[in-house]
Amino acid sequence: xxxxxxxxxxxxxxxxxxxxxxxxxxxxxxxxxxxxxxxxxxxxxxxxxxxxxxxxxxxxxxxxxxxxxxxxxxxxxxxxxxxxxxxxxxxxxxxxxxxxxxxxxxxxxxxxxxxxxxxxxxxxxxxxxxxxxxxxxxxxxxxxxxxxxxxxxxxxxxxxxxxxxxxxxxxxxxxxxxxxxxxxxxxxxxxxxxxxxxxxxxxxxxxxxxxxxxxxxxxxxxxxxxxxxxxxxxxxxxxxxxxxxxxxxxxxxxxxxxxxxxxxxxxxxxxxxxxxxxxxxxxxxxxxxxxxxxxxxxxxxxxxxxxx
Ligand SMILES: Nc1ncnc2c1ncn2[C@@H]1O[C@H](COP(=O)(O)OP(=O)(O)OP(=O)(O)O)[C@@H](O)[C@H]1O
Numbered sequence: 579x580x581x582x583x584x585x586x587x588x589x590x591x592x593x594x595x596x597x598x599x600x601x602x603x604x605x606x607x608x609x610x611x612x613x614x615x616x617x618x619x620x621x622x623x624x625x626x627x628x629x630x631x632x633x634x635x636x637x638x639x640x641x642x643x644x645x646x647x648x649x650x651x652x653x654x655x656x657x658x659x660x661x662x663x664x665x666x667x668x669x670x671x672x673x674x675x676x677x678x679x680x681x682x683x684x685x686x687x688x689x690x691x692x693x694x695x696x697x698x699x700x701x702x703x704x705x706x707x708x709x710x711x712x713x714x715x716x717x718x719x720x721x722x723x724x725x726x727x728x729x730x731x732x733x734x735x736x737x738x739x740x741x742x743x744x745x746x747x748x749x750x751x752x753x754x755x756x757x758x759x760x761x762x763x764x765x766x767x768x769x770x771x772x773x774x775x776x777x778x779x780x781x782x783x784x785x786x787x788x789x790x791x792x793x794x795x796x797x798x799x800x801x802x803x804x805x806x807x808x809x810x811x812x813x814x815x816x817x818x819x820x821x822x823x824x825x826x827x828x829x830x831x832x833x834x835x836x837x838x839x840x841x842x843x844x845x846x847x848x849x850x851x852x853x854x855x856x857x858x859x860x861x862x863x864x865x866x867x868x869x870x871x872x873x874x875x876x877x878x879x880x881x882x883x884x885x886x
Contacts, residue, residue, distance in 0.1 A: 582608050582609050583606050583607065583608055583609070584607055584608065584609045584643070584644055584645075584733070584734065584765045585605060585606065585607035585630055585641075585642075585643045585644075585734075585765070586605075586606050586607075586641045586642055586643075587603070587604060587605055587606075587630055587639060587640070587641035587642070587643065587648055588604040588639070588640045588641050589602055589603075589604065589638055589639055589640050590602070590603040590604065590605075590626065590629055590630070590636055590638075590639040590641075590648070591603070591636065591637050591638045591639070592622075592625055592626075592629060592634070592636055592637050592788075593637055598788055599622045599625050599788045600622045600625050600626050600629065600636075600788045601622075601787070601788040601789050602789070603622075603626055603785075603788070603789070603790055604641075604790070605630070605783060605790070605793065607765060607767070607781070608765075609763055609765055610760050610761065610762075610763050610764065610765060611760065611765055611766070611780045611781055612756065612757070612760050612766045612768065612778060612779045612780050612781075613765070613766065613767050613768065613779060613780065613781045613782075613783065614768045614769075614770060614775065614776050614778075614779030614781065614782045614783070614796070615627055615767065615768065615769045615770070615783050615785060616770060616771065616776050616782055616783070616784045616785065616874070616877070617771065617784060617785035617786050617878075618771055618786065618878055619771065621785045621786050621787060621788065622785055622787075622788040623769040623770075623771075623785055624738060624769050625788075626785065627736055627738075627767050627769050628736075629648070630643050630648065630767070631643065631655060631656065631659045631661070631734060631736050631767070632646075632648070632651075632652030632653065632654075632655035632656040632659065633652075633656060633659070633661065633736075635649075635652065636648065636649060643655045643734070644658055644733055644734060655734075657730075658732050658733040658734055659732050659733075659734045659735075659736060660727035660728050660730070660732035660734070660735045660736065661727055661735075661736045661738075662723050662724055662727045662735070662736065662737045662738065662740055663723075663738050664738040664739045664742065667723070668681075668711050668719075668722060668723060668726060669711060670710065670711050670712030671710060671711075671712060672710070672711060673707065673708045673709060673710055673711070674698070674703050674706055674707050674708070674709055674711060674714075674722055675694065675698065675707040675708065677711055677722060677726060678694040678697055678698070678703075678722075678725060678726055678729065679691070679694050681726045681727075681729055682694050682729050682730075685729060685730045687729060687730060693729055694729070697725045697726075697728070697729055698725075700725070701721050701722075701724065701725040701755075702721075703718075703721065703722060703725060706718065715748075716743055716744045716745070716748070717744050717745055717747070717748025717749075717751070717752075718748075720740065720741070720744055720748065720752060721748070721751075721752070724740075724752070724755065728759070732764065733763075733764060733765065734764070734765050734766075734767070735756075735759065735764055735765070735766045735767070736766075736767050736769075737756070737766060737767070737768045737769070738769045738770075739769065739770050739771075739772065739775065740752065740756075740768065740770075740775065741753070741772075741774070741775055742772065749774070753778045756778070757778075760780075771878065773870075773871060773874050773875075776796070776870065776874060777796070777870060779796050780795065780796060781793070781794065781795050781796060782794060782795075782796050782799050784799075784877050786877075786880075791877070792877070796870060799870060799873055800867075800868045800869060800870055800872070800873040801868075803868075803873045803876065803877065804843060805829065805830075805841040805842065805843060805868045805872055805873060805876055806841065806842055806843075806845040806848055806865075806868065807839050807840065807841040807865075807866045807867070807868040807869075807872055808839070808840045808841075808848070808852055808863055808864070808865055808866060809834075809837050809838070809839055809840075809863070809864050809865075809866035810837060810838050810840060810852075810855075810861050810862065810863050810864075811836060811837045811861070811862045812860050812861040812862055813860060814860055815833075815836075815837075815838050818838065818855060818861065819831055819833075819838060821855070822840060822851065822852065822855075825851040826847060826851060827842050827844060827846075827847030827848045827849075827850055827851035828840060828841075828842050828848060828851050828852075829841055829842045829843055829876060830842075830872065830875060830876050830879065832871070832872060832875050834871070839866060839872055840852060841868060841872050841876060
């Protein structure tokens, strides 16, 4: 294992009944990375991450996480993992402070009162320490959940759709905190099917049907997939949308504000498909750099019905 690599796993496989939900998966994650696991519902993201972090046993696997064997030393891995689940899983009828004390004691943390006081300060929860968790807004609940799963200073954080349903300001605060943790050496695995969470990741592994289709630094994902994109602006975009949809050479049309982004994997076929509309003065066409958004939509729509 490279010194800087905290996860180095191969042949990770999991079956539930006759369904192989994670199929011969491999991944390397460097220390301090924010690594996104993207894919449609049911594609196996959570199962994969939970196996890597020792929270679920694999049917087969080779390799290490945090220097421990993924198959035989999952208890040691688990000790260093903080897991923030999709659903708020703290106690609504306990206060913020009581929740943190409960979690700290569950972890048998020495000096737990000090650890909790430090967390209240660090996460700016102190002024609300005596508020019941049930009375908190989504953003504050999420902040409490992050504080709770970080009390034992985990080396690895596992976040399952962490900002779903949270307002933009709270979301930005949350990612600022995650970035700070990553800069201090904490490695972060994020399971999501939301674009705005994906853009926060340094690396992205795209999963469909339990298999990893692509694994790349997020800045390289678009060029790896290789879509060509034309941007078109104009007054009558709806009829154009209908006319282009399903045409040979067009893999995807997405609305971006007042423009359409028309993308295709084969640049020549794409150009031929839009040719009849290029000279129409109602439209203003320009070749556009394919971004993460178009790539993300393309990947997601190409593998929508995982295990349905
Ligand atoms: N304990 C279980 N028993 C049986 N099937 C399961 C179990 N856990 C997950 N599955 C199935 O495994 C597949 C992958 O599930 P998983 O939760 O890993 O997907 P996901 O990509 O994280 O989905 P989502 O985005 O909806 O959370 C799904 O078909 C799911 O129904």
